[in-house]
Amino acid sequence: MYPKSLQNLIEAFRLLPGVGEKTAERYALAVMDMDTMDAEGFAQAMHAVKEKVHRCSVCGNLTEEDQCDICRDSSRDHSQIFVVQSPKDVLAMERTGEFHGVYHVLNGLISTSRGVMPEDLNIDSLLKRAGQAKEIILATNTTMDGETTAMYLDKLLHEKYPDVLVTRIAHGLPSGGMLDYADDMTLAHALSERRRMG
Amino acid sequence: MYPKSLQNLIEAFRLLPGVGEKTAERYALAVMDMDTMDAEGFAQAMHAVKEKVHRCSVCGNLTEEDQCDICRDSSRDHSQIFVVQSPKDVLAMERTGEFHGVYHVLNGLISTSRGVMPEDLNIDSLLKRAGQAKEIILATNTTMDGETTAMYLDKLLHEKYPDVLVTRIAHGLPSGGMLDYADDMTLAHALSERRRMG
Numbered sequence: 001m002y003p004k005s006l007q008n009l010i011e012a013f014r015l016l017p018g019v020g021e022k023t024a025e026r027y028a029l030a031v032m033d034m035d036t037m038d039a040e041g042f043a044q045a046m047h048a049v050k051e052k053v054h055r056c057s058v059c060g061n062l063t064e065e066d067q068c069d070i071c072r073d074s075s076r077d078h079s080q081i082f083v084v085q086s087p088k089d090v091l092a093m094e095r096t097g098e099f100h101g102v103y104h105v106l107n108g109l110i111s112t113s114r115g116v117m118p119e120d121l122n123i124d125s126l127l128k129r130a131g132q133a134k135e136i137i138l139a140t141n142t143t144m145d146g147e148t149t150a151m152y153l154d155k156l157l158h159e160k161y162p163d164v165l166v167t168r169i170a171h172g173l174p175s176g177g178m179l180d181y182a183d184d185m186t187l188a189h190a191l192s193e194r195r196r197m198g
Numbered sequence: 199m200y201p202k203s204l205q206n207l208i209e210a211f212r213l214l215p216g217v218g219e220k221t222a223e224r225y226a227l228a229v230m231d232m233d234t235m236d237a238e239g240f241a242q243a244m245h246a247v248k249e250k251v252h253r254c255s256v257c258g259n260l261t262e263e264d265q266c267d268i269c270r271d272s273s274r275d276h277s278q279i280f281v282v283q284s285p286k287d288v289l290a291m292e293r294t295g296e297f298h299g300v301y302h303v304l305n306g307l308i309s310t311s312r313g314v315m316p317e318d319l320n321i322d323s324l325l326k327r328a329g330q331a332k333e334i335i336l337a338t339n340t341t342m343d344g345e346t347t348a349m350y351l352d353k354l355l356h357e358k359y360p361d362v363l364v365t366r367i368a369h370g371l372p373s374g375g376m377l378d379y380a381d382d383m384t385l386a387h388a389l390s391e392r393r394r395m396g
Contacts, residue, residue, distance in 0.1 A: 002289065003262040005246040012240040015232060016225045025286065027214045028247065032260065034213060036248050042210040043244040048203040049229055050237045062230065064201040088223065091200065 006032065058129065060105035060122040062087045070102055077101045079134040083126065083153065085109050085141060093139070101137075104129075109145040110152055116145075118152060130157055135165040142171045142189075204230065256327065258303035258320040260285045268292075268300055275299045277332040281324065281351065283307050283339060291337070299335075302327075307343040308350055314343075316350060328355055333363040340369045340387075
């Protein structure tokens with residue numbers, strides 16, 4: 001057996017997603033081999049994240065302030081709301097530089113298989129702000145749970161704000177995608193959502 | 199951009215072996231989603247490991263005491279020393295329940311490609327205790343670096359203690375191994391180290 005403290009750290013690493021016994025062991029031993037300063041900084045960073053970072057009161061994205069940078073940015077188009085599953089998706093979209101509106105982070109997707117219900121998600125605050133928007137772009141993943149969540153939100157938003165335009169991100173072949181490698185669903189969508197050239 | 203504290207934690211995770219940008223991001227977000235108690239425990243465990251765990255003064259294995267459990271265990275055969283690269287190997291061997299001697303952890307292997315020299319390893323303390331042993335089993339990996347290290351140690355030990363038996367773990371086909379999947383080196387060893395049946 002490893003010493004107790006090392007065993008505790010291995011257990012802690014196992015709480016991370018996709019980390020099994022072997023990987024946790026490797027990580028814990030790597031911490032052992034780190035400079036004391038690096039390891040202390042690591043522990044400190046973990047502490048600080050829980051202390052300082054929380055959800056933006058408007059959109060649910062992560063921030064150290066009351067509102068996130070994007071919600072506080074008056075140069076952005078606050079009438080266009082891009083609805084995503086997680087803060088990672090905000091970052092991915094921001095990297096493209098193509099979107100100038102604001103975001104709404106659901107913090108999950110409705111999932112019957114994993115027992116995630118609408119009330120577990122950040123939906124109430126979307127309903128509150130949706131009335132001021134012109135367009136709400138549902139950009140949840142194109143997976144089963146993502147589609148379910150999009151359909152649920154579409155219905156909800158349509159009932160409450162019939163005048164707000166609700167759209168769904170396009171679903172088709174990815175860039176560089178090859179037809180013979182695409183799955184049936186993707187191909188079917190690529191066909192049904194085809195558009196006129198030029 | 200993520201909030202500063204979260205970015206710091208992502209950087210910290212990137213110090214772990216094999217963890218890239220994406221994985222570090224996933225881990226840091228998982229810490230965000232943990233109970234505060236779990237996350238604080240995690241930070242605490244990291245702190246404790248650096249504070250309490252260190253190398254056994256005899257064999258170099260990890261321990262919270264001056265000497266590790268195995269070195270302090272008088273029921274074990276202290277005349278047989280099993281020399282390995284890392285504490286992980288000690289655990290793996292202990293799991294078999296087949297070895298009743300003691301260990302020596304080198305904390306690495308000689309590697310010309312990565313610039314690891316004999317003086318970087320825990321070899322001096324092996325030379326100090328080797329005189330009291332009857333057999334020293336060199337159990338470094340059967341990789342290039344492992345073989346180099348074993349050959350180096352064999353020469354060193356033989357010069358200093360010509361009466362101590364120095365052995366090398368067997369090298370051949372693994373259990374359940376298939377000849378047509380084995381590499382040439384393994385097959386060559388399996389042939390040259392063959393033994394009489396029954």
